[in-house]
Amino acid sequence: MSLFKKSKTEQSAPRLALWKIAIIDDEEGIHEVTKLTLRKFTFEKRGVEFLSAHSGEEGLALFKAHPDIALAFVDVVMETDDAGLKLVDAIRNELNNHVSRLILRTGQPGQAPEEDVIRRYDINDYKTKTELTRSKLLITVVASIRSYQQILTINQSRVGLQKIIDASSNLLEEHSIKAFC
Helix, strand or coil, rough: CCCCCHHHHHHHCCCCCCEEEEEEECCHHHHHHHHHHHHCEEEECCCEEEEEECCCCHHHHHHHCCCCCEEEECCCCCCCCCHHHHHHHHHHHCCCCCEEEEEEEECCCCCCCCCHHHHHCCCCCEHHHCCCCEEEEEHHHHHHHHHHHHHHHHHHHHHHHHHHHHHHHHHHCCCHHHHHH
């Protein structure tokens, strides 16, 4: 039994779902540092859940199992020199997921030149592993999750508007314009 009694608002407040952040990298140290840095992170009163994959193939399986991933940090070079790029392409084109925010990270910046990659692939940012300090990592996560949240809101509004349009056309089909007026 707890020594502290929860107030009625605490008891009745629904628990908000956690933001899902995927770390797709073949270096275990990158997973550990990212989790350590973001372990207490919250945005809009929601914490984070970390999902890990160590290869492009595992990353694709992760996205198939969790299409609601808000943000993924994807290493460019894993089992092959372009495994991360192939994964990004599969997420966007095979899974048709254009909502999740994808950030490429690389330890070898010359391997995949920034300008070419940013133009060719539907990614949201491209960072070297060394430039993502704690502060820059937090800023990147906030901006990415905010963007993800806004895209979800826009998509929900679009679905709602489509329902209104469909209902309006059904109403007009069933009644003549004169009767409608």
